Amino acid sequence: MGARSSMLQEDEITAIQKETGFSSNQIVRLYSRFTNLDKNNQGYLSRADFLRIPELAINPLGDRIVHAFFKESNSVTVNFRDFMRVLARFRPVKKNNTKNKLNDREEKLRFAFKMYDLDGDDMISRDELLNVLHMMVGANISDEQLGSIADRTISEVDLDNDQNISFEEFVKAMERVDVEQKMSIRFLN
Amino acid sequence: MGEQLLIAALSFLFLPVIIVVALVIILATCGTSIGIRKAYVKLMLKVFEACKHKVPVPSPGEQDNDTEEENEIKQDNTLSDAKQDNEDQADKSSSSPSVKGLEQLDFGMSKKEFELSDVMTFAKFGMEAIIDDTVTKRFSAEELPSWNLLTRTQKDHQFMSIRLTALWCVGCFVRYAILLPFRITIAFIGVMWLIISTAFIGYLRESSFKRKLNEFFSLMSFRILCRAFSGVITFHNRENMAKNGICVANHTSPVDVIILSCDNCYAMIGQSHGGFLGVIQRSLARATAHIWFERSEAKDRGLVARRLKSHIEDKNKLPVLIFPEGTCINNTSVMMFKKGSFEVSSVIYPVAIKYDPRFGDAFWNSSKHNWTQHLLQIMSSWALVCDVWYLPPMTKLENEDAVAFANRVKSEIAKKGGLVDLDWDGGLKRENVKESMKEVPQELYSKMLKVD
Numbered sequence: 001m002g003a004r005s006s007m008l009q010e011d012e013i014t015a016i017q018k019e020t021g022f023s024s025n026q027i028v029r030l031y032s033r034f035t036n037l038d039k040n041n042q043g044y045l046s047r048a049d050f051l052r053i054p055e056l057a058i059n060p061l062g063d064r065i066v067h068a069f070f071k072e073s074n075s076v077t078v079n080f081r082d083f084m085r086v087l088a089r090f091r092p093v094k095k096n097n098t099k100n101k102l103n104d105r106e107e108k109l110r111f112a113f114k115m116y117d118l119d120g121d122d123m124i125s126r127d128e129l130l131n132v133l134h135m136m137v138g139a140n141i142s143d144e145q146l147g148s149i150a151d152r153t154i155s156e157v158d159l160d161n162d163q164n165i166s167f168e169e170f171v172k173a174m175e176r177v178d179v180e181q182k183m184s185i186r187f188l189n
Numbered sequence: 190m191g192e193q194l195l196i197a198a199l200s201f202l203f204l205p206v207i208i209v210v211a212l213v214i215i216l217a218t219c220g221t222s223i224g225i226r227k228a229y230v231k232l233m234l235k236v237f238e239a240c241k242h243k244v245p246v247p248s249p250g251e252q253d254n255d256t257e258e259e260n261e262i263k264q265d266n267t268l269s270d271a272k273q274d275n276e277d278q279a280d281k282s283s284s285s286p287s288v289k290g291l292e293q294l295d296f297g298m299s300k301k302e303f304e305l306s307d308v309m310t311f312a313k314f315g316m317e318a319i320i321d322d323t324v325t326k327r328f329s330a331e332e333l334p335s336w337n338l339l340t341r342t343q344k345d346h347q348f349m350s351i352r353l354t355a356l357w358c359v360g361c362f363v364r365y366a367i368l369l370p371f372r373i374t375i376a377f378i379g380v381m382w383l384i385i386s387t388a389f390i391g392y393l394r395e396s397s398f399k400r401k402l403n404e405f406f407s408l409m410s411f412r413i414l415c416r417a418f419s420g421v422i423t424f425h426n427r428e429n430m431a432k433n434g435i436c437v438a439n440h441t442s443p444v445d446v447i448i449l450s451c452d453n454c455y456a457m458i459g460q461s462h463g464g465f466l467g468v469i470q471r472s473l474a475r476a477t478a479h480i481w482f483e484r485s486e487a488k489d490r491g492l493v494a495r496r497l498k499s500h501i502e503d504k505n506k507l508p509v510l511i512f513p514e515g516t517c518i519n520n521t522s523v524m525m526f527k528k529g530s531f532e533v534s535s536v537i538y539p540v541a542i543k544y545d546p547r548f549g550d551a552f553w554n555s556s557k558h559n560w561t562q563h564l565l566q567i568m569s570s571w572a573l574v575c576d577v578w579y580l581p582p583m584t585k586l587e588n589e590d591a592v593a594f595a596n597r598v599k600s601e602i603a604k605k606g607g608l609v610d611l612d613w614d615g616g617l618k619r620e621n622v623k624e625s626m627k628e629v630p631q632e633l634y635s636k637m638l639k640v641d
Binding site: 030036037050051052053054055058059061064065087090111112116133136137138139140152153165174177183184185187188 | 304322324632
């Protein structure tokens with residue numbers, strides 16, 4: 001029992017609090033979740049640790065969601081700080097909050113954009129869009145139909161006619177979407 | 190000098206130990222209780238209640254902060270609220286979620302065109318699963334609303350006051366220095382009793398006398414064993430107890446078997462083990478018919494099913510106790526029932542077991558602890574308090590297949606035991622989700638898309 005990974009230190013909590021805006025109770029709670037996911041008590045999460053969550057594993061975009069954590073950490077493992085930074089994107093937005101930037105509209109949009117933009121060139125190409133479409137529908141819709149969906153979508157939002165969707169175009173297309181609500185989840189204390 | 194003192198102390202302690210052990214055995218034989226355990230449990234509840242007020246609550250400023258935040262999202266997030274409600278009142282979950290969380294993809298009912306923002310819904314569900322999911326947490330110790338003074342459940346209560354620490358120390362002493370030695374002695378006697386009595390019964394010829402004798406001694410041994418965990422068991426609806434046939438129950442720990450055997454005799458089914466467990470298995474098999482099969486035979490499902498069938502067709506044989514989840518779940522939910530036993534018999538006697546987590550975690554986390562560690566953990570806990578409900582026998586409906594029947598029985602058990610009814614396979618404890626499961630949400634999403 002004693003070999004359990006070390007407890008969260010007070011100063012670490014404060015640092016995370018400052019960076020992400022989570023309350024210390026939420027941090028302690030999420031830390032306990034983190035250690036539960038970390039099955040081998042290594043102090044970091046691997047891809048397999050994430051995909052052990054069945055509800056995430058059956059999510060058609062599960063791979064992309066997990067990928068976001070590894071992009072944040074820029075390595076093959078995710079530590080608690082990285083974990084928290086990604087989750088912070090999904091904190092609900094408060095109206096009069098300026099000190100924390102991780103959960104504002106732009107960050108949320110950036111997260112959604114990156115789910116498409118796999119190669120990280122700040123453009124969603126037709127292939128990247130098709131990839132995501134394919135992940136979402138599986139074998140239920142034919143490639144031709146998906147192709148026409150992709151073409152239609154790009155033509156609708158592509159303002160400079162380069163057959164790609166840039167982040168600016170993406171933001172523009174999302175103008176009327178309630179991103180704050182769609183990309184927020186409830187964190188228990 | 191010190192040695193002499195020790196011997197004196199030991200001999201001084203000897204008498205009360207003998208008295209208590211003798212008392213336990215006599216009481217177990219009659220199957221009665223003089224209420225010591227109940228009084229003890231009541232006392233413990235009072236202590237827990239007292240500690241609850243000692244665990245520090247977060248500073249008010251911080252809390253305000255969060256409630257504000259919470260209110261804001263509450264209006265939007267009726268979804269996770271609904272999930273929460275589901276947890277709270279597991280009884281309404283009879284129409285169990287078939288697509289496991291993703292079924293509520295809220296794109297609206299009517300068909301729509303693809304939008305770039307659709308990924309957000311998937312992302313949101315994914316994140317929700319990452320911070321809290323319904324499955325993996327069933328495979329680790331259950332969360333408690335207040336601390337029960339056991340170190341192992343302390344995780345979230347890492348800041349303790351001095352008085353609480355003192356109380357914990359006293360508790361530790363009581364549990365390890367007084368309760369544990371007693372319990373180990375009693376467990377040892379119980380096991381010995383079981384082995385010796387079954388050995389004798391084994392010599393008798395098959396007759397109703399042998400069956401009666403076996404029942405008597407089996408009940409007695411298991412009642413002694415049950416006292417080794419300070420088990421306080423409440424049996425409900427005993428009129429529904431199985432006489433023969435198949436009895437299925439939810440599974441939290443191997444101790445389930447001892448709990449249920451305190452009130453009724455069961456035939457057990459399972460793989461033959463070696464070592465200590467094997468000794469017990471062989472001695473049980475001497476006294477009455479159990480279904481033990483070799484590892485090599487276990488693969489042959491047909492063979493196991495045939496043996497099970499022939500067992501239940503013999504009305505003289507004991508009811509077979511089966512845990513169709515196939516693995517231990519942490520006492521908060523019931524997971525998918527394997528259909529095997531439901532194919533064999535069309536009448537099933539369901540039993541729901543629910544432990545009171547405040548007195549100690551009964552869940553066997555087999556990936557973390559082995560058998561002995563688990564038993565030690567239970568024996569060094571406060572007590573093992575549980576409720577057992579016998580449900581009225583259920584019959585397979587016409588044109589109902591085994592899977593549907595199994596699900597129906599499962600939701601009845603969940604309802605009775607106040608457990609969350611899940612469709613997930615308990616096998617996920619060790620394995621990852623099958624690829625094919627991904628297709629369900631994909632299909633759902635595709636159906637919502639308007640395609641020209």
